[in-house]
Amino acid sequence: MVGVEATRAEQGAEGDTERTRIRYAYRLLSVVCLASLMSGINNSSLNIALPAIVSGLDATPFEASWVLMSFQLVHVTLMIFFGRLADVFGRRSMYLTGVGLFTAASLAAGMAPGVWLLIGCRVLQAIGAAMIITNSAALLTTAFPRRLLGQGLGIYMASFSLAQMLGPTVGGVVATEFGWRWTLLLNVPIGVVCLLWGLRVMRKVPRSTEPVKLDPVGNALVLIGLGGLLVALSLSGTTGWLDPWVVAGLVAFVIAVPVFLVVERRVAAPVVDVGLFREPVVGIGVLSGFLGTMSRFAVVLLMGLYFQAAQGDTPSEAGIKILPLAVASIVSSPGAGLLMRWVRARTVAAISSSVSLVGMVFLLVVIDVDTPYWLVLVAVLVIGLGSGGFIPANSTAMLQDVPPERLGITNGVRLMAQSSGVVISTAVSLTLISMPLPVQLRGQVLEGSIAQLSPDALGELVTGFRWAFGVMAVMTALCVLTSLVGRRTAAPVGNAGPVSTGPDD
Structure with a gap:
């Protein structure tokens, strides 16, 4: 009789442990989805608010294009880099740092007095977003039981779809009714809530014992090559294809691509x-x-x-x-x-x-x-x-x-x-x-x-x-x-x- 009661007690403890893990997984999912909504709506809303930004800051076509492309370029360059770096510094720490940086950069961007300061803030936003995006799925994979992982990832993906749907409308309405700065400042209260909730909910994830393997040369070549191409494309419409900066950008792209391919075949952990x-x-x-x-x-x-x-x-x-x-x-x-x-x-x-x-x-x-x-x-x-x-x-x-x-x-x-x-x-x-x-x-x-x-x-x-x-x-x-x-x-x-x-x- 005592043995039966002990077995039932063990089963109850296992059940409690499973329920506790599932409860934590869904609370973590709420943090991840909130951060995904924040970054996703911000990016898609700026596509609609761009004319208002150009008018408000008297930006040139080149400057206006880089309000969007600066974020995208930095995000591409650092996406895999931060994914690997998280194994050393911990995914929780990097994720919450990303949320804090994105929130602070949004506040600074919404108050930027000039277009180049705005572009600089967008670069900081991109760094924060890279820290968030590269760690989200990994955090959920660690937290969810295998049988519920597909459901958790499905909800996570749905948050991006929702952001894609809401972003243009939210950006348009906010820019029209309150001004373009609020398309950026709107991130601040969401980011603060996400950061505080994340600090309360998120547990530390064990760090990898494997030595981190980075490819800084590969990342730099991506930045140089892709950045050179973007500079050439964004300037060519106003200055012509023979402008020195356009030519320099194309040359950087043409040189960086083959060098990148050679480097990537020789490093231990290529981009x-x-x-x-x-x-x-x-x-x-x-x-x-x-x-x-x-x-x-x-x-x-x-x-x-x-x-x-x-x-x-x-x-x-x-x-x-x-x-x-x-x-x-x-x-x-x-x-x-x-x-x-x-x-x-x-x-x-x-x-x-x-x-x-x-x-x-x-x-x-x-x-x-x-x-x-x-x-x-x-x-x-x-x-x-x-x-x-x-x-x-x-x-x-x-x-x-x-x-x-x-x-x-x-x-x-x-x-x-x-x-x-x-x-x-x-x-x-x-x-x-x-x-x-x-x-x-x-x-x-x-x-x-x-x-x-x-x-x-x-x-x-x-x-x-x-x-x-x-x-x-x-x-x-x-x-x-x-x-x-x-x-x-x-x-x-x-x-x-x-x-x-x-x-x-």
Whole structure:
């Protein structure tokens, strides 16, 4: 009898331990989701608030583009770096430091008296965001029992989708009603709550006993090469391709790329494991992801500028008009996961990218100064449906057959390629839309005041939008092509469901 009671007591203790772990895991999830909402809404809201920032700080086109690209460039460069550094300093400490830095930088950015101080604050925001993003999934993986990990990661991913949906509308309404500074200052109370709640909830995670392996030369080459390309693209529209700074940026990019490839093949812990690209399923998946990001990411930014610069809408009106794109993407993403139970992931990726191509071509055809909103709405809905389905399908196709010991580095390469697509897409799009205009009018595109000028200027602006959407349509077509080629290496139906792989999903 005593033995039975002892056994029951042990089972009860185990049950309490399991319940305690699950309770902690969901409390940790609330911290992670709050931080994800804060950083996600901040980034997507600035796409809509950019004209108000340009007008408020009297920024040049070059300066305005770097309000966005400075964050993206630093984030790409430091993403893998901070993931590895967390093994030494501890994920809890690095995560909370990131939240604190992002919050403080948001306060400083909202009070910045000049555009270059704002850009500097955006760099600090990017450092904080890199600390947050690279540790979020790892923290949840450690906290959740294996049987509930998929559910926890699914909720975490949903917070990014929610931020993507709310960001443009929140940014537009806040910029219109309270001024652009509040699109940044809004992060401060959220960040303070997140930091205090994190200090109370988060437990210390055991540090790795393995020596940390970093690749500072590789990270520096990414910064030099990608930064040089962005400088050249953002300056070329106003100064011409023969400007010394444009030439210097292109030279830096051309030299940095081959040097980077050589360095990465020789270091112990490379930023990018070049050997992965010898595996067709990985190489094609990374290329498809890069092309898909290149073709879809700038749609929200371009449409926000189109509604404000070409049609004279306020930021809030533009944000509301763009909302259906994010909603369509959120709806189609789980639909693609369901479809992958019966259809190969690479086939789903090819179908989804084809849907995006249809929407992009339709938008390219109908876009004009006085295009009715319902036509634009149809186009962005189709683009959103395709984009939402492509991301999880392409990620699953690439990662489902990767050996467990290679999963982390493969996913890191995937995320870095997609993040590079984000920053290059922004630079190329902002350059193309202003190129048909006279030099003296190009600054008014990002200021959103072109709609007040002559019909000729508006016609030239629409030509620029057509150029941008034309390039994005070509990138989408190439994405379709690589997805079709990749079907030969796709896993058979029923092998695996969609893979939860990080915030880009």
